[in-house]
Amino acid sequence: MPRSSKNSSAKGGPVTLAMVAARAGVSAQTVSNAINSPDILRPDTLERVRRAIDEMGYRPSRAAQTLRTRSSKLIGYGIQPTPPGTGAAVMDRFLHALSQAVDEAGYRILLFASPPGSPSLKGYEELLAQHEVDGFVLSGTDRSDPRQAWLTKRGVPFVGFGRMWSGRPVGDWVDVDGASGTDAAVEHLVTLGHRKIAFLGWERGSSGAGDDRAEGWLRAMKRHGLPTRGRRGQSMNDIDAARAAVKPLLDAGATAVIAASDMLALGCYQTLRERGALPGRDVAVVGFDDSPTAEILSPALTSVAQPLEEVGQECVRLLLARIAAPDAPPERILLQPSLVIRDSTTSMSITDE
Amino acid sequence: MPRSSKNSSAKGGPVTLAMVAARAGVSAQTVSNAINSPDILRPDTLERVRRAIDEMGYRPSRAAQTLRTRSSKLIGYGIQPTPPGTGAAVMDRFLHALSQAVDEAGYRILLFASPPGSPSLKGYEELLAQHEVDGFVLSGTDRSDPRQAWLTKRGVPFVGFGRMWSGRPVGDWVDVDGASGTDAAVEHLVTLGHRKIAFLGWERGSSGAGDDRAEGWLRAMKRHGLPTRGRRGQSMNDIDAARAAVKPLLDAGATAVIAASDMLALGCYQTLRERGALPGRDVAVVGFDDSPTAEILSPALTSVAQPLEEVGQECVRLLLARIAAPDAPPERILLQPSLVIRDSTTSMSITDE
DNA sequence: GGATTCAGTTTTAGCGTTCCAAAGCCGTTG
DNA sequence: CAACGGCTTTGGAACGCTAAAACTGAATCC
Structure with a gap:
């Protein structure tokens, strides 16, 4: 078995699309297609490319993909310091459920610290401006929470864990009844x-x-x-x-x-x-x-x-749907506690x- | 005030280096320098470029920076499901402290779900292969925890919250005495x-x-x-x-x-x-x-x-030092509880x- | 038999940034 | 006056990937 050089091995830098292409005797684009739309390749070509990918331990570079596709596959989540005495465990479990659900969809959670006190827009602004995330999950939504309106206005996909109690509802949310x-x-x-x-x-x-x-x-x-x-x-x-x-x-x-x-x-x-x-x-x-x-x-x-696991899953489902169809009507989900x-x-x- | 088109406004896509350059009447490289090494610019040029940046609300694209510099400014952290009854709050507070400290250094936390049970290398492998992170923070290190040895072997920067109790110590860590x-x-x-x-x-x-x-x-x-x-x-x-x-x-x-x-x-x-x-x-x-x-x-x-806040800060300090100097001798920090x-x-x- | 289709593949052209080498400027100098 | 040096600035080129267009060659049509 010729696992000649694994990815990220000490020497030689990462394996790129071009290297795999050279080895498989095809163009770089064909390798890209083998990964993103395998069905358009002839079966024998696909097989050859796949073998080359395996042998070289190739993994696409997320940075390059992000730059090209303008989608980072990252979801922003601002953690607020849990006030002592409140259920830190609830947020802990939710975060875990969320992260799990997001992983399964090929996304990841990008954490950023929300300053204590009233939720500020600072962190959200920053993440957005630098095109770091594709959307946000909000939690601890409160009355007089400016985030939903702000995000809606700029057309940024987001889901809230928790209804928006103030005024008429904005955006998608998941909540527990x-x-x-x-x-x-x-x-x-x-x-x-x-x-x-x-x-x-x-x-x-x-x-x-x-x-x-x-x-x-x-x-x-x-x-x-x-x-x-x-x-x-x-x-x-x-x-x-x-x-x-x-x-x-x-x-x-x-x-x-x-x-x-x-x-x-x-x-x-x-x-x-x-x-x-x-x-x-x-x-x-x-x-x-x-x-x-x-x-x-x-x-x-x-x-x-x-049902925090379910809340996490639904949040992800709604958020991905919103990312896929920014103008679809908002969806709201109320889950039953036990x-x-x-x-x-x-x-x-x-x-x- | 001519805030003509803010970044990430509905129309027209993001503001790029080249656009700022055109406005300031300099080359793209000069704008880049204005941000990354302001001291090499002539003061009046710097001023002109800075004004253009402000007016246009320019923020560099992280994806492009990552691709070019090969550094994502992201730190990986695998959250394990907190076993019921254990101090979920400890991990919650640590995560918050960590995220705060990391933010201050211009980095962010990339969360990924570690499957329950013994810590698996799966998630770490994935993140590394795709060049998503610059390093890891480990927590809940245990005896027979394979992560430290594995990461050390491939020369990946990491810090553990918690000593490595098994065998001789490997890598950097921060712990509480x-x-x-x-x-x-x-x-x-x-x-x-x-x-x-x-x-x-x-x-x-x-x-x-x-x-x-x-x-x-x-x-x-x-x-x-x-x-x-x-x-x-x-x-x-x-x-x-x-x-x-x-x-x-x-x-x-x-x-x-x-x-x-x-x-x-x-x-x-x-x-x-x-x-x-x-x-x-x-x-x-x-x-x-x-x-x-x-x-x-x-x-x-x-x-x-x-002292979880301090643990978080020290973790970040050590990790960044390790990223900056991969071959420096390991540093270990023992903090005093109160x-x-x-x-x-x-x-x-x-x-x- | 030449025009038309079509599956399968390659070529071209960037995405937005930073590195590198080289060029421009300007006041000194031999 | 040309050559020199330091200080700024610039023009490619490259990072690794993918969308879109262009190209193959063989099968299909009238």
Whole structure:
């Protein structure tokens, strides 16, 4: 086997199209065709070229391809520093899913640091100007997030993980149906016999996703004819605030609490402990996000899990479709979360009053 | 202000060197020089060219630069799926720090998905062959990790976050001095009056970092003439295993436990709770990694924090140095962690026997 | 039998940048 | 006054690839 000189071997520089062509006794273009449109070659030529490619370990140079085709096969993703206490794990898992999905499509993720605080356009501008990326994946979209409008205006392909809550929707996005998740949580608790089910969320209007989760609880409660007055607590995104915010709910006799995040659920755990009550036995608790902490807690926390792998795949699918057809109508995808049931909502006896 | 046509505007394609040159009334090469070696231009020419660049919003095309200079200014980083329960947050924060540091040096991170399980060379091979990256940052280096040797053999620049524990060290790395962290934890506990200080770690030999952390505890204990026999517990990387493994340590009368990770510390919390003891009041607990969970727990967990921002910066520094001087002697950097003191080790009364 | 088609291949012409060698400028110098 | 040197600037050429046009030779048509 004459693997004479592998690509990127110490000496002699990389193997180029021309070298392969010389070896196979064809022109450079034919080698290019063997790779990009094999079906137009005569079978025996194709075979000969393929052998030469294998023997020389040829891989096309991405830089040259990018320059020629004006497509870098790179997707930009700006990582923001995850605020402490928030589900870093959610973004971590999403990023991995994304990277996997992108790889399978022959693309790669180009990471750039978004400065902390409000998402700035700086990094996006830079990447675009230098023609480094073919599109962007946005995450952590918020109200007053300027990115979607900005990117749309210049016709840059992008997908958001998360709906655009402000104004009328712009561009493609993939999101998880939070309302459906909290709705399912209510169903689960009702099946277990609960009727005084409280919701512990963030301040109304502070986050689109938060309002969405509250909405699901609300509609499910109404559907069952259960009271929601005085059962809704609001807290900042902070463990101690959550601890305090859950108190009036418990005082009002709630036997179950659905929280808008695992962290808020944790605040609930702590208040219960202070009062000598045990989550799961005395009061049922449901979290949101199914963070690693959820299964580590004791008792393990029932939580609404987001299908992050699927979100990643759909993001890539939509983005590539947008790159292929810039003027196609926008597509939006809402995925269903699933309720992961653990000890914090089971094996307890409801003693109404 | 005549910002006639901004770069990447809808019509007309990108602004090129030649266009700027035409406008400034110089040759393309001179524009290139204005950017890459401004000092060789006559001041007035430089000024004229700079104005043209600004007016036209010119940014050089990375693809063309890469093709010409054979340097992509891209650093490869393979993300592995973070096993559940492990500190996803550590890798998340590291990645952010890395990306930030890399940006500041004019480079970017190219992400690729490493398949789960043992680190494979597949992705690295691919990226290299296509000349997509100038170097790699490795993380999660393990015993029997083939990557360092493989990359070294082909002369590819790389830095590891984490020592290479197997065999003799290869290449550059940056790591955190885990032993020093556990050593500091012992010091802290001794100052508080503890003498029966146990260590809860992973199985001996299963992880280099784990053994390192155990070592620091051991040496500090010896330095203070404190007994270590029967004070060392071993557990798998699993919360329930940790729960069980800490029992004999508590039974032997330990008043403090230093854990090799926050998750192991959490197992310790749970066992203490089962026994009606309160971490921090009855038994001091120290974790490792200062994960977000640490400050969220109640009582908040004292933990050894890794200086991840600094690790990221040093990784970049070393990698760029290696790229600049491939044959320079390897450099290794050991950074000091810091002990973040919280409620789990304070405000308690030691009642020795 | 010459014009027409067509699959299969090669030639030409860049993509936008930087390297290299050489040319232009201008004030000194023998 | 021609030759010289340092300082700037310039004109190719090349990096490795692919789109598009041009070219083969054989099969097909009227």
